[in-house]
Amino acid sequence: MKLTGHDLLAIGFPEGNALGLALTLIEEKYSTAPLVEKIQILKKIVANTEAFIDDETFGPVAVALQKPAIDVKELHASAMPYQIYGAEAIEQGALDQMETAMRLPVTVAGALMPDAHQGYGLPIGGVLATRNAVIPYGVGVDIGCRMCMTIYDIPPSQLETRVDEFKKILLNNTQFGVATFKRPKDHAIFERKEFSELEIVRSLKDRAWQQIGSSGGGNHFVEFGVVEITNAINEFNLSPGIYLALLSHSGSRGLGANIARHYTQIAMNTCKLPQVAKHLAWLDLDSEAGQEYWLAMNLAGDYASACHHQIHERIAIGLRTTPLAMIENHHNFAWKEKDAQGDELIVHRKGATPAGKGVLGIIPGSMATPGFIVRGKGLAASINSASHGAGRTMSRTKAKQTILQGTVNKFLKAAGVELIGAGLDEAPMAYKDIHQVMDHQKDLVEVLGSFMPKIVRMCGDKRFQEVD
Structure with a gap:
């Protein structure tokens, strides 16, 4: 495989003359060497530039590297104003992260959803609009x-x-x-040109094929439950009533995670920010890396959708029935949207649901509390967004240390829920009260119906994955 500029950016080379010289000289001197050997050589030069100043081959690279580094971009002295929904239930760490995001020079607007909690870069539940810039950690892993x-x-x-x-x-x-x-189902997603044109994506294709139709760990699930439609969903001619439904929650698996890591590293190497904001490094959408990330991000989003569709196709076959309707929405993404003046913005929703006027979505609770089918009201102050769930009130570590399995079992029994898998970190009591969360966003979405889980499968202890 050919060494590229992105490989060098990922190991710490700055954009500029040093990068170009390194690519040229390594190919002249080590043209037949394996890619990994070339990368190791160049890593040594970045890590100890002084030692290579007089090197016969790489001296010019070392000299170029010693030139002044990329200037650190300054944050605004104070944060731009932004709307917070349900502030009393949001931890200080998430508020601090949002304050930092609102000081970025590329930030135009922001909002914090009622399920917000601390993450990396932008808090989970954070919505951030920027001008011609995409933040990989503003999208999420x-x-x-x-x-x-x-x-x-x-x-x-x-x-x-x-x-x-x-x-x-x-x-x-x-x-x-x-x-x-053992035998993954093929999908048209693998015919996409990004799998051949983008090097990082090309290297992940085999793994993506192996994982198609599967779900991640953590809070991802597939569950049967009872839907109660209270307001007619005319988009599907669904009348008020009680229905059986399947709900799934998952993302882009290893494909998305590796794309996120790769372009986050490039962003952090090329967009230097103060330490407090380093995870908010962005890629200019006019740059090659920015354009590549945008293509790769959209591919990962479509791949996540393909995984869900295969899950639901398999279940429908198992049930031997045809669905009445499918409702789908995503988060951990960036969209190109227009502001009130018609100017294009890049809207990051990290753990936030699109809630533009008339947009359908699903906001889940926990494994034993209700979720809700909603229609967005298109409120500008929320940047057309709503929460993506109940939101954690307890870290995974704290949940494992403090919640007893017996307490969870009693909660599940009282709710009439059968659980297959899941660890204590996903216990219902580790989450905020979904009813309070929904009350904080009644101006953002209209509730059309509820979903109560009844048979839930998550990633967890195999002892729970046995059926008599």
């Missing part, structure tokens, strides 16, 4: 993570009378974490 719901014309009572059958359907048709299907 699990690019295009989404919700997908299929509604069926099946009596919900069957979730009780056929519980073992429904559990087997989940076990036979879903995979989580490192587990994948």
